[in-house]
Amino acid sequence: MLAQSIRASRQALVRVARQQPTLISRRTFIIPTAVRQADLVQEMYLRELKSYKPPQLKASDSEGHVQQFSIPKPPPSPEEGDIASELKAYENQKVELEGASAEGAAPVEEDWFEEEVEEAPPAAH
Template identity: 35%
Template sequence: MSSAVLRQAAFAARSVSRKCAFSTSAVARKDLVQDIYIKELKAYKAPAPLKDAHVGVVKNYSLPPAPQPPTLPADLAGELSAWDAAEPTFAAAAKPVTEEGTGPTGAEQFLAFLEADEPKHDEAHH
């Protein structure tokens, strides 16, 4: 036999042995859990949907009542002139700060607090 024929025979034997090794290992590694899962998926039958499933869950829609237009007072001019003549009333005057550590309570006191100079600090403390 020539060396070429021997090489071809050796190559063929190796390829056959590789195919057999892969095919036997694939059969040995069969996943039983996956097979059971697929079998159960195929056997599953979805339940038929209920025709009146919405009854008791969905409420009937009804339009809200139409709003009523506002009614004008009989003496509109008199009420407007009374409103113009009235003096504006302000909330109770701001109370002065009595406790230490609380800030100003009214708008005027707050603005005065913001405009006040910062207290002077000794440079020795820093």
């Protein structure tokens, strides 16, 4: 008899255990949600955005705001005759030397590589 009561209680526990998860799962699916309240400012803003139509652009709208493009003038080219005469004048110039007198005297030549003669140190007695 004890064995039968243990089996009966065991079967009852199995039935209860099978029914229990369905109740728990049903309860977890019910989640309260907050009621969405209407935001009047946002709705007005969105309505105005939807109803806005930008003005149509015309071809003459840029006048007065943009400068007209004009091609710059090409630089003047040097004349070939002038170059030849300037070259001859340059070749005919006299060479001016620094330190030379205006009378045409020959310039004094300096020896840049001249070494100074070293004096022998006096012998100490």
